[in-house]
Structures are given as C-alpha cells and as structure tokens.
Amino acid sequence: MISVVIPCLNGEARLPACLDALVGPTVDGLVREVIVVDGGSDDQSAAIADGFGARVVMSEPGRGQQLAMGAKAAKSDWLLFLHADTVLADDWSKDAAIFVKEGAMRAAVFTLRFDTSGFAPNIVSGGAMVRTRLLKLPYGDQGLLISRALYDAVGGFGNMPLMEDAEFIRRLTKKHGRKALEILPARAITSAARYERDGYFTRVFKNSCILLRFLMGASPEALKRSYE
Template sequence: MPAPLSIVIPTLNAEAELPLCLESLMPGLEAGLIREVVVADGGSEDATPKIAGAMGANLVTGARGRGAQLAAGAAAARGDWLLFLHADTALSRDWAERTGDHVMTKPDHAAFFELRFRSDARAARTLEKRANRRARMLGLPYGDQGLLISRKLYDEVGGYQDVPLMEDVMIVRAIGKRRLVQLNAEARTSAAKYERDGWRKRSWHNAALLARFLLGASPDALAKRYT
C-alpha cells in the first residue's frame, strides 16, 4: 500500500528557505508516511527548482500566485492525504507522529500545527499566542501553520481557489471550525517580514486585511495593499 501523504509546497525564489523546509520532512520519510513531495513553482529565477530536484521533490511549474500554485500542486499529487506547507516553514520533529495519529483517527477532520516564529523577539511570542488562540477559537489558522487534509475532504470543499490573497482563509472557512483541529507539533516559520516591517506594524496590517476580507473586500483589491 502506498504511503498516504503528499506534501505540497508553493515556491517563488525560495532558495534560502526551501532546504530547511524539506529537511524538516525527514521524520515523515523515516516513518513511511510520505508518498511524495510536490513543489509547485511560480516561475523562480533562482536555484529553487534545482534544490527541489536535488532533494527528490516533484516539480510542477505554472502560473504565479499562491492560490494557483497550491491548486496545481494538489492536482498533481497522488496521496490520499495532502499536507500544504509554505516554503519558509519548517516542522518540528514530532510532526510525523502527530500527523500519522491524525490520519488514522480523524479522517473527516483537517488539521494545522501550532505556530512558532524563528525569532527570539518578545513580540514573536506575543503574536504566536494570539495567532494560536485565534486558530483554536475561530478556526482561522495562518497559512504558515500548514494544512493537513484528506483528498476526499479537500475535493468536497472545492480546494484552493485561484486568488492572489486569502486563499488560506477561504479554504479553512469552507472546511468549517468543527472540522479543524490543532496538532501538538510546531510549524516554525520565518519572521523576516515582521523583522523588516516591525512586529506591531506588520501584525496590524495583516489583521486589517483579514477584517476587510471578512467584511466583503475582494482578494484582488486586498492584494494591491499586500507586500
């Protein structure tokens, strides 16, 4: 019987972050959990495609845009379960055990990981707590927290939409809070944008975009204000 899990990673000029992301998947290979890794690239001009190939991933190239890339990766994947992961996120070593347990016991539920920033800043700890609380209470995890979902449920909710922004919010809203659980393992994501823009400024900017989306603003309009 083939391993159950296809991992889908959208990339765009991700040569600096992709190796750590891929290396963090090793526990899943050791456990016989991973069938394949699909890197859905949006036209990288750096070494991203070479890194993906050298580390054994299947490369899918297509239109630029995270929503489109996630959808293309899912279409190419063959596993009964899909794990969507950002290229600048690395999973803690216990992810494979927690994922395997979920696959065996909660086939009708999707899951996400606990958010952790790769930063020693005090503001990082504050934002992590707020984000994890939002994810648990409202069923709105960040895309950085990954998404583990069966192929059956993914198809049922319509998959990722080809939109320039908020594709992560759209799919978890389609899944619904009652079918989402948090796994007790960490998604350790890059803090580069927060360190560049300032923790408070960046977090408030993201919160404002989310609020506008929930109030009816289109992803296309919001994308013009996202950097």
C-alpha cells in the first residue's frame, strides 16, 4: 500500500532506528517497499539500508532531487516521505492505515517530537505544531504521507537545495486548499542534535528567518548559503 522514500546523506547514526520502525508495518503488509535514496554518503548508510532489505537508489546530493527520484522509483499508490534522522512512533502504522483507507486525494504529516525531553525541546516542538495547524507549514521532519494521485497532481518535489518541503506544501495547499493537509496524532521523533549544538532558540530564530525569506521570494540557493 505504501512506498516509503528516505533521502539520506551520511545518516548511519540514525538510519537504523528509522528503518527499524518500518519493519513491523512491512511484515503486516502496510508498507510495500522502502526506498533509501543515497546522495553520495561516505559512511555505511547504503550498507545499512541494504541490510534492512531496503532498495537503495543512488543520487546526486540535494534533498529535493532525492525525494523526487525516490517517488519516481516507487510502485505504490501511497508515498511516505521520511527523513533519515526521524523515527516514527510505534502506533504510526495504525493511524496511517486508517488514513489511507479514507480517500485517495489526501496528504498528512505526523506530530513532531524530539528525541530528548525538557522545557526547550517541548516548547520548540509544540510551537512547530502550532505553526503546522495554523499556517499549514510543517517541518520536513514530520514526514509526509500522500497519495500518488495527489503527489502527481501537485507536481512532485522540485530540484531544490533547501525548502523543498515548504515549497511543495505551498503548492499543495494553494491548489487543493488548506484542508488537503491533515495532522496525524502519531509522533515523528526527530533528532535534536542540530538544536542542541546551536541552542534551541537560536536555531528556531535562524530557521524562522530562512522561512520568512523564502516566503518573501529569496532563492533556495541563497537560503542554503545562509543555512550552512
């Protein structure tokens, strides 16, 4: 029923946990295939993916390009785009199974949480969910479950070095309305490493500035230079 597409670049630290959360739903038949699109890793990412039985597709680096390539290779009527450092909670398959049975032209993201607890990570993840509900601008870390029909109707992911997720969601909601994107209660637990390295609120401020510049028309290339 679902093809899972995971763009990856040197993701060996978190990729095993990401893939492990897909094993049960694969055995149960919900997940038909897992496609790891490797952007030229120089670690063991490809070998880890192969060891889990995932299909490995090689690509030039760039998450937008990797997502688009994975979608092109996928065979199912439903696509789940998932970052390599995100782990879906145990109950995700139940929510996903209900969602895909309720209609074809649908898309959903999961509820964001970090892989650590405390005041700062809870505030940041809670704020991200407020943004998702009010503005329909989720993080890519929340995953994206979408029917192939709707994905194709929106036009797929663009070959962009940054903001490919926000750009796709903007096209989705502009063409099909804000109700086209739903929020599933199951948690997408993502790595807090970047936030802990930079400081949670410094990172939020930086991400918000980049998002604002994107919404005002800045090029993805310029935003990537700022991000890095």
